[in-house]
Amino acid sequence: MLAGGVGGARFVRGVREEVRRHRPGASVDVIVNTGDDWWLAGLRITPDLDSMLYTLSGQNDEVRGWGRVGESERVSAELQAYGVTPEWFTLGDLDLGTHIARTAWLRAGATPSEVIARLQERWELGVTLHPATDDEVDTHVVVADPGAPGTDENAEGERELHFQEWWTRHRASIPALRFHQHGLHRAIPSVGALDALLGADIVLIAPSNPVVSIGTIVSIPGMAQAITASPGTVVGVSPIIAGAAVRGMADACLQAIGVATDAAAVAQHYGARSRVRHAASGIRGLLDGWLVASEDAAAVPVVEEAGITARAVPLWMRDLDTAADLARDAIDLALELRSRP
């Protein structure tokens, strides 16, 4: 599976449940977005990996929708009093335990893959988490700033924010001109991600943000090639229902890359999987199959016209059962496509 944070975690939990119920013996590997990661107060914060860890271990706050249940913020208040963290980003106390452990291990020489492996030893997750890459490729957002001078990184009249500042502080309200992953050209996929893709029967793309979650994962040099080369059948789930993002602020991200907030448009953006690059764009297509919401049944023929098999199914994950049903629909479509001659 390819997945981002909170929304991705719900789908992964559904897949885990479906596997437990109907496909015992199947193993699930999750390639998790690392583009939202950043350094704050000398600590390495990896929001999507942590959302996975907390949701799959049952430690997540279901009511608030993110972070640990029973969380407090005593340390964060201290950090703000010392002026070491900004007032717009608080860190939970329980969550900080994870960040401190991670950073200690990283400083001692462990890779991010080794760190998440150690962290998940604490609970029986039932799936294996992998960072998309062990390299630091933190997403930045380029926005207009009429007075800004040109720099090596940016043209005159533009400036860059870390993704977290744009997302958390500004709630994605400043129009993004484009996204910029520092160090992307030097990055490679993690070994766990490559192993999982190249040994998969089915590759599922979670209904996560198609730009800054899934888009960031597949932009890592070598990742799209590994998906193309995978023996698995690739089925994605639309993150857009009836023209609106299921959660988060995906529309602000899609707008920046010129893609409509539309279940069919996202499938077209991902493209039909093919062993060759698309001649025009140089982009490799990802999808064999695509699930849209029942509300978006009209998108099915549009998607199929792009060479992607599509189905309209119930897409809202209201609870574990609906998430498991969605997982079953995705797996069923993949198996159906695999059984074709």
Added chain:
Amino acid sequence: MLAGGVGGARFVRGVREEVRRHRPGASVDVIVNTGDDWWLAGLRITPDLDSMLYTLSGQNDEVRGWGRVGESERVSAELQAYGVTPEWFTLGDLDLGTHIARTAWLRAGATPSEVIARLQERWELGVTLHPATDDEVDTHVVVADPGAPGTDENAEGERELHFQEWWTRHRASIPALRFHQHGLHRAIPSVGALDALLGADIVLIAPSNPVVSIGTIVSIPGMAQAITASPGTVVGVSPIIAGAAVRGMADACLQAIGVATDAAAVAQHYGARSRVRHAASGIRGLLDGWLVASEDAAAVPVVEEAGITARAVPLWMRDLDTAADLARDAIDLALELRSRP
């Protein structure tokens, strides 16, 4: 002032109070022991500087005797669950805010002196804190271990523990053969410590552990020379009352260096200040004056025989008033010695 942690902080608070009451305009610099410092979970912990910071800012837990008031340990429980900290050392949540801020600034290139300056900006301490050194000279304890092979650092049948493990985990119950400060020969005093000593009218040595607090400070190459060269008059306060350490486990430390747990023996160990080295030991004497407890009045002539002016005064710091009275006695003795022709 030269001082260790909790006991030192009480005396510093007394000096601050005495200065506020009777000597406005005087400034107080405190050279704080850094030998108890260590790295834990990737964070730099400086117990003595933090005890100073919390006591002088009124954030300390008076009942427990150490740490922050209203402390909790939620993060520490997480760190232990991840296996990143040992079960015998817990870190308070509020205290962790300080450690995270410190470590972030250190990682960004600040010196320990710059870090404590930034931390104390948060409160009006009324004194200036300086680490004894900006170098890492963490104290280790050599203990007998019949089975241990010889290493570069230790002889056969010996092993080393970090001071914190010996002190906190074993409560100093394993006899110490000796103390070993890694990197001591490369260390130099902090600029703040040197400036304070070389510009002082009075140098006070707090009733802190004479081995692992005061002993560690003065063992930093150049520190004893700076005390010898200081224009200030040096008065120390005995950490031993009636043959017992006022607090902590000073007796276990004194035993390791062959000094009796006795107010006179500690003064003799510090030695009479002189512009020349003691021919026999190579050690520079520190003291012009020495305060012993009223209970130890019999020690006065013994100390004076060693060339150190001694007084017997009430030494128990039960509250702010008794601490301020002790500070006044120390300052009065220094002024008396300064007025001598």
